[in-house]
Amino acid sequence: MTHSIHAGAGASRRHFLKTSGALLAAGGAWASTTGEAFAAKASAKPLSGKIRIARNQVVLFQGDSITDAGRSRDKAGMANDQSALGGGYAAMAAAGLLLDHPDHGLKIYNRGISGNKVFQLTERWESDCLKLQPGLVSILIGVNDFWHTLSGGYKGNVETYERDYRALVQRTLEALPGVGLVICEPFVLRSGAVNDKWFPEFDKYRKVSRSIANDFRALFVPFQLAFDRAVKYAPADHWAKDGVHPSAAGAALMAHTWRSYVQHRGAP
Amino acid sequence: MTHSIHAGAGASRRHFLKTSGALLAAGGAWASTTGEAFAAKASAKPLSGKIRIARNQVVLFQGDSITDAGRSRDKAGMANDQSALGGGYAAMAAAGLLLDHPDHGLKIYNRGISGNKVFQLTERWESDCLKLQPGLVSILIGVNDFWHTLSGGYKGNVETYERDYRALVQRTLEALPGVGLVICEPFVLRSGAVNDKWFPEFDKYRKVSRSIANDFRALFVPFQLAFDRAVKYAPADHWAKDGVHPSAAGAALMAHTWRSYVQHRGAP
Numbered sequence: 319m320t321h322s323i324h325a326g327a328g329a330s331r332r333h334f335l336k337t338s339g340a341l342l343a344a345g346g347a348w349a350s351t352t353g354e355a356f357a358a359k360a361s362a363k364p365l366s367g368k369i370r371i372a373r374n375q376v377v378l379f380q381g382d383s384i385t386d387a388g389r390s391r392d393k394a395g396m397a398n399d400q401s402a403l404g405g406g407y408a409a410m411a412a413a414g415l416l417l418d419h420p421d422h423g424l425k426i427y428n429r430g431i432s433g434n435k436v437f438q439l440t441e442r443w444e445s446d447c448l449k450l451q452p453g454l455v456s457i458l459i460g461v462n463d464f465w466h467t468l469s470g471g472y473k474g475n476v477e478t479y480e481r482d483y484r485a486l487v488q489r490t491l492e493a494l495p496g497v498g499l500v501i502c503e504p505f506v507l508r509s510g511a512v513n514d515k516w517f518p519e520f521d522k523y524r525k526v527s528r529s530i531a532n533d534f535r536a537l538f539v540p541f542q543l544a545f546d547r548a549v550k551y552a553p554a555d556h557w558a559k560d561g562v563h564p565s566a567a568g569a570a571l572m573a574h575t576w577r578s579y580v581q582h583r584g585a586p
Numbered sequence: 587m588t589h590s591i592h593a594g595a596g597a598s599r600r601h602f603l604k605t606s607g608a609l610l611a612a613g614g615a616w617a618s619t620t621g622e623a624f625a626a627k628a629s630a631k632p633l634s635g636k637i638r639i640a641r642n643q644v645v646l647f648q649g650d651s652i653t654d655a656g657r658s659r660d661k662a663g664m665a666n667d668q669s670a671l672g673g674g675y676a677a678m679a680a681a682g683l684l685l686d687h688p689d690h691g692l693k694i695y696n697r698g699i700s701g702n703k704v705f706q707l708t709e710r711w712e713s714d715c716l717k718l719q720p721g722l723v724s725i726l727i728g729v730n731d732f733w734h735t736l737s738g739g740y741k742g743n744v745e746t747y748e749r750d751y752r753a754l755v756q757r758t759l760e761a762l763p764g765v766g767l768v769i770c771e772p773f774v775l776r777s778g779a780v781n782d783k784w785f786p787e788f789d790k791y792r793k794v795s796r797s798i799a800n801d802f803r804a805l806f807v808p809f810q811l812a813f814d815r816a817v818k819y820a821p822a823d824h825w826a827k828d829g830v831h832p833s834a835a836g837a838a839l840m841a842h843t844w845r846s847y848v849q850h851r852g853a854p
Contacts, residue, residue, distance in 0.1 A: 388669055400834045401656055405673045409834065410681065416835035417842065420820030426834075552688030566668045566677065566694075567684035574685065 369454065369498040369537050369580060371415060374423040376450050379408035380439060381458035381502070384563060384572075385430025397425035404428050407564065407572035408456075414577055427452075435463045435474065436482040443486065448493045455490065455497055456576070458541075459483070460504030460523045461562055468515060476522045483526065487534050499536040500580060503527050505545050509554035512561030537580060544575040637766040637805050637848060639683065642691045643721035647676035648707060648714070649770070650730050652831060652840075653698025665693035672696050675832065675840035676724075682845055695720075703731045703742065704750040711754065716761045723758060723765055724844070726809075727751070728772030728791045729830055736783060744790045751794065755802050767804040768848060771795050773813050777822035780829030805848065812843040 371377075376397075379385050387406025393399045398416060403409035403426065412426040429446040431438070436459050439446075447455060463479040466472035490497065503524050506512045524542055531538035548557050548571055557568035564572060639645075644665075647653050655674025661667045666684060671677035671694065680694040697714040699706070704727050707714075715723060731747040734740035758765065771792050774780045792810055799806035816825050816839055825836035832840060 398834055400673050400832075400837065403673070403834055405668050405671070405677060409673060410678060410838075413678065413834040413838035416824070416833070417838040420816065420824055420835060548688065556684070556688055564668075565684070566666055566671055566681040567688060569668065570678075570681035570685040 369500070371419050371422060371424065372453055374425070375453035377412070377415065377424060377426045377454045377456075378447060378450055378452040379412070379426075379428045379430060379456050379458075380447060381408075381430040382434040382462050383430070383432035384461070385428060385458055386432045387428075387430070387569070389428050389430070394427070394429065397427055402428060404430070405569075407569040407576060410569055410573035411576045414573060418581075430458075433462060434459065435466065435472070436460070436479055436486060437474070440482060440486050443489065447490065452494065453496075453498060454500065455494075456500035456502060456539075456580075458502035458504065460527055461506065461520075463504075464516070464520050464523050465511075465562065476519070476526060479523055480526045480530070483530055484533075487530055487536070491534065499534065500539060500576075501527055501531040501534075501536045502539040502576070503541045503543075505542040507545055507549065507554040507558045507561045509558060510560030510562070539576055539579045541572060541575060544571055637722065637768070639687050639690060639692065640721055642693070644718050645680070645683065645692055645694045645722045645724075646715060646718055646720040647680070647694075647696045647698060647724050647726075649676075649698040649726035650702040651698070651700035652729070653696060653726055654700045655696075655698070655837070657696050657698070662695070662697065665695055670696060672698070673837075675837040675844060678837055678841035679844045679848075682841060686849075698726075701730060702727065703734065703740070704728070704747055704754060705742070708750055708754050711757065715758065720762065721764075721766060722768065723762075724768035724770060724807075724848075726770035726772065728795055729774065729788075731772075732784070732788050732791050733779075733830065744787070744794060747791055748794045748798070751798055752801075755798055755804070759802065767802065768807060768844075769795055769799040769802075769804045770807040770844070771809045771811075773810040775813055775817065775822035775826045775829045777826060778828030778830070807844055807847045809840060809843060812839055 385408050387404035389404030390401035393402040396402050403412050408428045416424060427450060439459055463474060504527060506516060506520060528538055545557055558564045653676050655672035657672030658669035661670040664670050671680050676696045684692060695718060707727055731742060772795060774784060774788060796806055813825055826832045
């Protein structure tokens with residue numbers, strides 16, 4: 319009997335993760351891949367807060383449906399609760415943190431809400447962020463800020479997004495001195511709902527998120543890069559059928575990417 | 587600025603996973619830890635089916651609430667669907683498989699149902715296992731077979747469990763020649779609902795699951811061992827508040843353990 323789980327295409331998987339790993343380790347070097355040369359600047363500055371997992375620290379995931387991922391509203395007040403964390407990347411990253419740091423007394427919350435744009439985060443920031451006194455805040459917001467201009471009658475634009483997002487970050491850093499701030503890049507895949515109408519306009523939102531991370535010295539997680547690489551190994555719909563909402567595989571890729579950046583980029 | 591995510595207790599975490607890894611690599615050698623010397627026999631026999639991840643293969647997770655973990659019934663027919671996979675170890679292991687093997691066209695289902703005992707798996711085995719034609723079946727069943735004798739008025743005992751479980755496995759191997767079969771050890775932690783009344787009776791159910799795996803040459807995943815080690819790093823309620831249902835951290839530990847055994851134990 320052979321037990322050949324790693325035979326054949328196993329090699330391509332190892333190549334995939336190894337390549338991603340090499341990119342992660344290289345930090346800003348991947349900027350040349352995307353042609354966004356300004357990205358290298360971000361890594362040259364120290365971060366504004368300490369990205370670390372401290373004892374009894376509150377960790378907060380914030381965002382839209384991608385973060386929400388079906389989380390229980392009833393249990394939203396319970397830290398580390400499986401149903402309160404939802405079924406997406408935030409839950410997987412949280413579970414990984416709790417496995418990695420079993421003795422830290424971490425309190426992890428997910429407060430993503432489906433459909434949210436940045437101004438809606440602003441409206442609920444007091445109760446759904448500041449009040450929780452997080453030591454680490456991770457934000458993923460932006461896809462609806464553009465998408466809803468196509469399909470939802472939303473009148474905002476990329477300037478609205480940038481203005482609101484900068485104000486939100488400013489407010490967060492003032493209210494929570496020393497907070498570790500993670501800004502995740504909004505992303506799409508060319509599949510399902512995502513067609514040519516999205517480009518190049520959507521790319522501006524991605525660049526705004528990166529420039530805010532840079533200006534406020536937050537840790538930036540380049541999800542678009544992760545998915546751009548992933549589609550070389552499986553079609554877009556393996557990772558996100560409608561191009562916006564990640565599949566289980568897409569969520570696992572995001573959690574892997576998030577943890578790689580948050581846990582290793584800050585290493586000495 | 588320092589980014590000291592791995593400072594301090596990071597060392598204990600590395601020790602934890604490194605130790606687990608060493609145990610995993612040692613295979614049957616850990617039997618001496620638990621005193622269950624017969625365990626070493628299991629690793630000496632070839633497995634009945636090929637434990638592998640083949641192209642277009644159906645992978646099925648079966649069990650009780652621990653597997654169920656809030657999965658969507660409406661979407662149960664959709665392979666790889668985030669909500670259909672639930673929020674527990676099965677979803678995390680599935681997402682990991684889909685990330686590791688993006689080009690394999692895997693179809694992964696979760697058909698765990700909360701409260702199930704082994705006879706209830708038997709009742710729905712045709713529609714919830716055989717009909718799906720899985721190439722890999724992972725079963726975790728047994729905690730309710732004992733628990734419900736304490737609190738639910740259930741009249742079965744460990745002989746019932748063994749007889750029904752053996753018949754189920756026999757039927758599976760006859761209906762699906764060459765199927766890769768994974769038998770997961772039922773487990774509890776001394777917390778919440780789990781008190782002295784559980785022992786030593788519950789241990790018999792664990793041993794039955796191991797002996798069935800051994801006799802039918804299935805791959806055995808010793809979850810009790812994983813949790814017995816984990817409680818040295820954090821209290822039982824970090825891993826499973828009521829002693830039965832894993833937390834997010836407990837589910838992540840299970841997914842890590844499952845993937846380590848299923849993916850590496852079979853390696854040359």
